[in-house]
Amino acid sequence: MTSENNVRIAVQKRGRLQDPSLSFIRSLGFEFDTTRLGDLVVKCTNALVEILFVRNSDIPEYVKAGVADFGIVGENVIYERGENYKVVKRLGFGQCKLVIAFPKKLPRREIKDLQDERIATSYPNSLRKFLRQNDVSSSIIEINGSVEIAPRLGLADAICDITQTGKTLSECGLKAIATIFESQAVLIESPFNRKKNNIVLERI
Amino acid sequence: MKTKKKIIPRILKGTRDFLPAEMTRRNLVQSKIVSIFERFGYDSIDTPAIEYAETLVGKYGDDGSKQLYRFEDNGGRDVALRFDQTVPFARLVSANYSQLPMPFKRYQISKVWRADKPAKGRYREFTQCDIDIIGTKNLLAETEIAKAIYLVFKELGFEKFVIKINSRRLINSILDFLKIEKEKQPAIMRILDKLNKIGRDGVTQEMSQVCDVSVVKNILKTMVLVGTNQEKIENLKKYDIAEVEMFLQLCGDAGVPEEFLEFDPSLARGLDYYTGIIYEVYPQGVDIGAVCAGGRYDDLCGMFTDKEISGVGVAFGFDRIVVAMEDLGLLNDVKFNSDVVVAYFDEITLPKSLEVWSQLQTAGINTEIYFEPAKLPKQFAYADKKKVKFVVICGPDEVADNAVTIKNMETGKQKTIPQAQLDKYFSGYTNL
Numbered sequence: 001m002t003s004e005n006n007v008r009i010a011v012q013k014r015g016r017l018q019d020p021s022l023s024f025i026r027s028l029g030f031e032f033d034t035t036r037l038g039d040l041v042v043k044c045t046n047a048l049v050e051i052l053f054v055r056n057s058d059i060p061e062y063v064k065a066g067v068a069d070f071g072i073v074g075e076n077v078i079y080e081r082g083e084n085y086k087v088v089k090r091l092g093f094g095q096c097k098l099v100i101a102f103p104k105k106l107p108r109r110e111i112k113d114l115q116d117e118r119i120a121t122s123y124p125n126s127l128r129k130f131l132r133q134n135d136v137s138s139s140i141i142e143i144n145g146s147v148e149i150a151p152r153l154g155l156a157d158a159i160c161d162i163t164q165t166g167k168t169l170s171e172c173g174l175k176a177i178a179t180i181f182e183s184q185a186v187l188i189e190s191p192f193n194r195k196k197n198n199i200v201l202e203r204i
Numbered sequence: 205m206k207t208k209k210k211i212i213p214r215i216l217k218g219t220r221d222f223l224p225a226e227m228t229r230r231n232l233v234q235s236k237i238v239s240i241f242e243r244f245g246y247d248s249i250d251t252p253a254i255e256y257a258e259t260l261v262g263k264y265g266d267d268g269s270k271q272l273y274r275f276e277d278n279g280g281r282d283v284a285l286r287f288d289q290t291v292p293f294a295r296l297v298s299a300n301y302s303q304l305p306m307p308f309k310r311y312q313i314s315k316v317w318r319a320d321k322p323a324k325g326r327y328r329e330f331t332q333c334d335i336d337i338i339g340t341k342n343l344l345a346e347t348e349i350a351k352a353i354y355l356v357f358k359e360l361g362f363e364k365f366v367i368k369i370n371s372r373r374l375i376n377s378i379l380d381f382l383k384i385e386k387e388k389q390p391a392i393m394r395i396l397d398k399l400n401k402i403g404r405d406g407v408t409q410e411m412s413q414v415c416d417v418s419v420v421k422n423i424l425k426t427m428v429l430v431g432t433n434q435e436k437i438e439n440l441k442k443y444d445i446a447e448v449e450m451f452l453q454l455c456g457d458a459g460v461p462e463e464f465l466e467f468d469p470s471l472a473r474g475l476d477y478y479t480g481i482i483y484e485v486y487p488q489g490v491d492i493g494a495v496c497a498g499g500r501y502d503d504l505c506g507m508f509t510d511k512e513i514s515g516v517g518v519a520f521g522f523d524r525i526v527v528a529m530e531d532l533g534l535l536n537d538v539k540f541n542s543d544v545v546v547a548y549f550d551e552i553t554l555p556k557s558l559e560v561w562s563q564l565q566t567a568g569i570n571t572e573i574y575f576e577p578a579k580l581p582k583q584f585a586y587a588d589k590k591k592v593k594f595v596v597i598c599g600p601d602e603v604a605d606n607a608v609t610i611k612n613m614e615t616g617k618q619k620t621i622p623q624a625q626l627d628k629y630f631s632g633y634t635n636l
Contacts (some may be wrong), residue, residue: 104493116610116617118629131634196379 002121006048007199010068013040016187020093025051028203033116047199059188069086070163070200075183076162080126087189089204094185098126101174103120103151109177114138114158120150120159123132123180130160130180148172218309218320218328233360233526234313234333235456240356241311241335244348249310251292253317257282263291263507273316285317289334290504297338299506307339313522322531325492325527332534336517338504343447346481346500347454347518351486353496354460359551360525361534364488365495367464369451372478372499375427377444378469382422388414392423395474404428413482427468440469451481477501484516490531510589519578543636545587547580547597559580560608560626564596567627587613593636596626 025032032051042051052068060081062068073092078085100119102109111134120141121127131138138144141156148168150156159178160181163169169176187204189197215221222230227533233493235244238248257274258312262444264272264287273285286292289312297304313333314367335352350367357365375396379389385505395410402410413421429436436448448467473482480500487495498518506514529535548554557573564571572592580597587595597609602620609620621629630636 037518059293115615116612118621118625124632127633135632139629141628141632142632155625 005042005068007196008050008051008052008068009020009200010052010054010059010062010071010073012056012059012072015056017056017074017094018053018114020091022051024072024091024093025049028200029059036134048133049199063188065188066190069190069193069197071188071190072185073188075186076123076166076181077124079121079181079183079188080123080204082125082129086191088187088189088201091185096162096164097176097182097185098123098160098180099163099169099176100127100130100158100178100180102158104129104173109158110188111178112136113177117157118155119158119160120147122147123162126180127160129162133135148174150174218322218326218574220329222329224540228540229530230526231539232523232535232538233529234522236359237333237356237520237522237525238311238313240352240359244309244352244357246309246311246335249296251289251312251314253285253286253298253315255286255292257284259295259397260287260291263380264288267538268318271320273317273319273369286314287318288316289314289332289519290336291507293334294505295337295508297513298505298511301509301511308592309335309337309499311335317619318516327523328586331522331613333520333522334498334517335520336515338513338515338517341514343451343454343481343561346451347458347460348456349467349498349516349518350451350483351458353483354464356496357485357487360529362487362528362532365464366466366486367460368468368484369448369467370468370482370488371444371448371451372473372480372482373444373447374440374469375472378426378440379423382419382426384415384419390476393472396423396470397461398425398605399428399470399472412603424470428470433462433465436467436469447480449453470486473497476504479514481516487528487532490528492524492528492531494521495524495528539593540591541568541570542572542590542592543569544594544630545583545590545592546571546573547583547595548574549580549597549599550577553598553603556603560596560598561622561624563627564630567631569630571625584611584613594630598623605632 001065009025012018016152030049031046032042032044036042040053044050052062054062056073057077059071060078060083063085064083071078072091074096076096076098082119091129100114108135114131116138118139118141120143122144124142127140141150147159147161149172150159151174152172159174163176166176228557252498260272261269261284267578268287270289277283293312296309311334313331315329317329317330319328322328335349337348353367358456374391376389379392384392384501391414392411395407408420410425411423429439437445452467456462471482471484474485482499483497484494485496496518500516501513503512504515510530544564547558548557561571561573574586586597586608593613595611595613597611602608606623607620608623608626609618611618
């Protein structure tokens with residue numbers, strides 16, 4: 001059961017941000033039953049706070065719609081949506097970069113070599129903005145996952161994807177030639193229900 | 205050998221031909237304007253270009269009547285060309301009143317004809333672009349018009365423009381207060397309307413012929429104000445200001461930013477028939493005058509029916525808007541319709557070229573095929589002249605590999621990819 005009076009914080013249902021997100025919530029003094037983490041909603045035991053477990057890319061939508069009062073999400077997700085959110089705090093975890101990479105075996109490549117090439121990505125909006133800023137036109141091949149194998153399959157000439165260490169890229173025979181942005185997890189706040197939100201804001 | 209005498213391919217004074225480059229820009233401007241009208245739920249109507257002369261004669265004052273294109277048709281009827289869209293609209297509403305929802309709102313974009321003296325920016329055949337809301341006296345209609353104006357100019361890319369507004373009711377109450385006779389008020393307003401053109405001195409001089417110099421001073425002191433909208437309102441509290449106050453409040457609530465709305469108590473609009481809120485829109489950074497104007501009128505259909513129909517509407521100066529946008533560089537990147545030319549390599553590979561042509565059209569990419577199996581440089585030259593960005597070539601090598609070669613005409617870069625990926629290549633291209 002959820003209550004309208006509870007403050008809701010949306011976090012990743014699965015993925016690398018989930019653990020540090022829960023640690024952060026705990027660090028604010030909110031306690032919850034860790035055996036119930038498979039549930040969609042987990043109530044804190046010592047405060048009127050609920051944790052919603054939702055898909056990473058849906059977190060901004062929940063917050064924007066006021067269904068969640070807060071969300072913990074990567075800046076990359078927000079940037080890709082191209083919308084403004086009220087960032088309460090940058091959380092210092094979940095660091096990653098959105099990069100453009102070419103196959104290593106090719107001669108040295110630069111941004112201008114992207115002209116007219118096919119670039120596979122799950123971040124079409126971020127990529128489009130970057131290309132426009134660099135006055136380069138390319139064909140954006142939008143795919144939802146396993147972007148890094150697209151060049152080997154002949155689907156694309158280059159990729160644009162998130163990387164933490166660069167290891168996966170390297171294993172797929174790719175080399176980053178440009179960074180579009182660096183990202184980390186942030187706490188975002190819904191534009192609704194400011195008053196109720198204070199229970200969280202006071203502790204930050 | 206005798207050559208037949210040729211006719212000089214000329215056009216009438218004050219009319220224009222539009223070649224594709226210009227027409228593409230005009231179409232873009234029109235489609236952007238229409239997209240905003242439609243976002244407010246406006247539908248369009250059209251009326252005949254040619255009407256019985258009696259429908260139009262005498263509706264536009266003495267000058268207007270002289271400018272009417274009027275003639276006898278082959279059947280001996282006295283006919284005239286549409287002079288504006290308002291009178292035919294009034295006729296249409298009068299003739300179809302029972303079929304129309306009330307309140308009724310419509311947009312209309314069409315050519316009108318005036319035998320005016322041609323001058324720079326003034327033509328005998330030109331395009332008018334109107335929206336009107338009739339059948340309601342509520343200020344929400346005025347508010348909607350203001351919001352539509354705001355969104356149209358935003359959509360067209362104007363960064364800075366000002367929607368000047370005023371109220372005829374307010375002007376009348378000021379002139380009444382200053383004891384100016386009702387019959388003199390229209391003349392005063394027509395002179396006041398020239399303030400921007402002839403300046404304060406010019407207005408003073410002309411008005412002095414209608415009323416006392418001391419009264420003229422008072423008129424100008426009262427109506428020519430500087431300051432914020434709120435300050436001007438405070439200054440005019442003893443007159444009939446409620447309409448202006450409420451209108452500006454509604455505009456704010458409806459999301460028209462205050463910096464785009466300027467309450468100008470000296471704004472008059474020359475035409476006699478306005479009765480309430482009036483508007484004029486001026487773009488900044490280009491000296492072209494008003495690009496949109498109009499206001500509230502009562503009794504639209506008085507000349508056709510006893511029904512008293514009040515309305516509010518504005519006309520967008522289509523030609524001026526296009527010129528202003530050209531001057532501001534807002535139409536520099538307008539491209540033609542064709543994005544891809546599929547080359548005609550030879551007879552053997554033609555079926556593949558036709559297949560590719562269909563593939564791209566099915567994917568919604570504007571694609572044409574070259575009509576002759578000419579040498580490729582000639583086909584490239586055709587694409588260049590039409591500013592088509594890509595040529596797709598399916599020669600024997602490509603056909604053998606189920607591939608296609610794409611040539612970017614701007615960069616000269618060529619690239620061969622699987623035919624199956626071709627439509628995705630273009631639909632994902634960042635600035636097709």
